[in-house]
Amino acid sequence: MDFHENPRLPEGFRCAARHCGIKASGLDLSLFASDTPAHAAALFTRNHFPGAPVLVGRERIRGRRLQAVIANSKISNVATGEGGVEDARRMGLLAARELGIPEELVLMSSTGVIGERLPMEKLERGILGLASELGDDPWPAARGIMTTDTEPKVLSVEVGGATLTAVGKGAGMIAPNMATMLVFLFTDAELPAPRLDELLRRASRKSFECLSVDSDTSTSDTVAILANGRIGPVEPEPFGSALDAICLRMSEWVARDGEGATKLLRVRVVGAADDPEGRRVARSVVDSPLVKTMVYGGDPNVGRILMAIGKCVECRIVADRVEARVQGVPVVVGGVRVPYDEARVRGLLAEDTIEIDISLGVGEGRGLGIGCDLTEGYIRENSAYASS
Amino acid sequence: MDFHENPRLPEGFRCAARHCGIKASGLDLSLFASDTPAHAAALFTRNHFPGAPVLVGRERIRGRRLQAVIANSKISNVATGEGGVEDARRMGLLAARELGIPEELVLMSSTGVIGERLPMEKLERGILGLASELGDDPWPAARGIMTTDTEPKVLSVEVGGATLTAVGKGAGMIAPNMATMLVFLFTDAELPAPRLDELLRRASRKSFECLSVDSDTSTSDTVAILANGRIGPVEPEPFGSALDAICLRMSEWVARDGEGATKLLRVRVVGAADDPEGRRVARSVVDSPLVKTMVYGGDPNVGRILMAIGKCVECRIVADRVEARVQGVPVVVGGVRVPYDEARVRGLLAEDTIEIDISLGVGEGRGLGIGCDLTEGYIRENSAYASS
Helix, strand or coil, rough: EEECCCCCCCCCEEEEECCCCCCCCCCCCEEEEEEEEEEEEECCCCCCCCHHHHHHHHHHHHHCCEEEEEEEEEEECEEEEEEEHHHHHHHHHHHHHHHHHCCEEEEEEEEECCCCCHHHHHHHHHHHHHHHHHEEHHHHHHHHCCCCCCEEEEEEEEEEEEEEEEEEEEECCCCCCCCCEEEEEEEEEEHHHHHHHHHHHHHHHHHHHHHHCCCCCCCCEEEEEEEEEEEEECCCCHHHHHHHHHHHHHHHHHHHCCCCCEEEEEEEEEEECCHHHHHHHHHHHHHHHHHHHHHCCCCHHHHHHHHHHHCCCCCCCCCCHEEEECCCCCEEECCCCCCCCCHHHHHHHCCCCCEEEEEEECCCEEEEEEEECCCCHHHHHHHHCCCC | CCCCCCCCCCCCEEEECCCCCCCCCCCEEEEEEEEEEEEEEEECCCCCCCHHHHHHHHHHEEEEEEEEEEEEECCCCCCCCHHHHHHHHHHHHHHHHHHHHHHEEEEEEEEEEEECCCHHHHHHHHHCHHHHHCCCHHHHHHHHHHCCCCCCCCEEECCCCCCCCCCCCCCEEEEEEEECCCEEEEEEEECCCHHHHHHHHHHHHHHHHCCCCCCCCCCCCCCEEEEEEEEEEHHHHHHHHHHHHHHHHHHHHHHHHCCCCCCCCEEEEEEEECCCHHHHHHHHHHHHHHHHHHHCCCCCCCCHHHHHHHHHCCCCCHHCCCCEEEEEEEECCEEEEEECCHHHHHHHHCCCCEEEECCCCCCCCEEEEEEEEECHHHHHHHHCCCCC
């Protein structure tokens, strides 16, 4: 899959961003809009404390159509009760009025600190006049949704004459069942909403649901796709493959830019009893603090990989069938650590993408884990990240 | 429960420790012995890659009698195949010969790096003559089993005229289903082995199984109790309470001395649908990297507590019934963050024991989580802790 070197928005989509004053400085408010209503699908966090925008978003996506996304960073509007839900609705209404569209076609997202109310006056002033600033450059709006991300994230790709673009943010509190990860996907292809929903779920299962920066699961996670049909119909299958690819690439980007991360960690499991067990083992390895610090330190410590596999006590694991490779080098055969060239493995662990391949030898199940190393940077960011 | 200010071994137990050369320096080999065979019970890790000493220990504990424990630190004898099992047996045999007792009465433990064979010549030289050094001071033997612990751990208590003593080590790779936590309990009380087993399981469920330093589960965890009966029979119930108390205190000591830890974190959940769900939620909060870094940073960030409760997607949680207190101060009522004196909470978070109390309001289930904060120290120790 060839991603554009200079990612762009699809036909009929524009966006804008402002500093409205929620952050002390920097862009903190983004608006994405289609010229016409779009078929839409969305997935939200499974956390029992979903943010107010998620609660309202779940209602709206039942209509299967969206035309705009309004998103702010720094305050997530979670655990704010009925007042928070009213704030979320009002934020959407302000964007709808600004664009002259029905409020039901606006999706809201908020990311940041939990438990604080949105500063509605600042948001109102921020949204007023924003429609007149809509343009083709996706980068400012990608910046407007950043929290502790170190860089904005936009990807785009061509498929069947249409463009598919993803704008995302991540950084921390990210684990399968999604993340304070926000990913908005836009395409000028025409696809019916049920098909969009099906393809989005499939792509998410193979990407965002494999992603874990720190095993914590945000209350605001949202992945949404808007298809405005400007280019006309496309074949679902090449489109689905493009969606799979862009979601996987975005997941890896989010992991690589995880809080404090210096390396991407990719764990592949084969030979599990079934796919759920394959995913469970991959997740255990990618989440293990001892594996993550080993990846950071760059020192091969094979025992930690075996420990992380073995602690999945509910999975069918037969110790003497387990094999493992680090950066392609066999380090465990028949459940036992085998001799390997330590200097070579240490050298391979200095690369910025680390791959651990595990074969369990008990079935046909597979699993993928996408994560990152655990560093002092994560501790610094999260012990200092103030609630106020 | 009053623990002895100067913990001591019970009647008829002695111990000794040596530097045999597995570590570059410091004690690395400990022997604990009873003058007579003792009734015994033991619990081992549920990790699918149990160490060789665990494999042999599981066999031996079926005999329900032990007379000695031989333990080394620095190499764990895990993932070493058949040869490792032979090494474990030989280590036990050497100790049995040294003590002049049957080898079936010796329990072996090894803790440290996974995937390396034990240096048997060093161990053999280390064990030779060790019996002549057996004495009453528990501290050197407690030092001999330390890995990244910062201090040796011994507790003792009187119960019904008998003494109950615990010698433990912990530090990292510690989570419920136990830990590379080794805890050896010795008593001069007389209790039948089945009763010992029952009381040990109960005590462990309320202590070691609630303990999580980093969510990783070691391949070497062992908790064993030896009762040599020198003082005669005791009532099981006050003894059971004493065992509960000493196991809980040892768990908290292990957590407080977790790798890089500066604070003990105690999470109590009530009102869960049932006890397993109560434990699941407590574990989620105590393991959450974002809660752990918040505890380290001492800044109240209530949203992280809600996030960690809410990510237990399989548990029955009704958001608007959830209440939470930090150091006794209500911070969440009806699932919503309530105003509280932030300066006061910040002050209370500076204490060295942090308590988070959660009420789920859906049932009668309870759970306890014992853990610690997550700091740069954990990262430093575990990114540098070399496999060789």
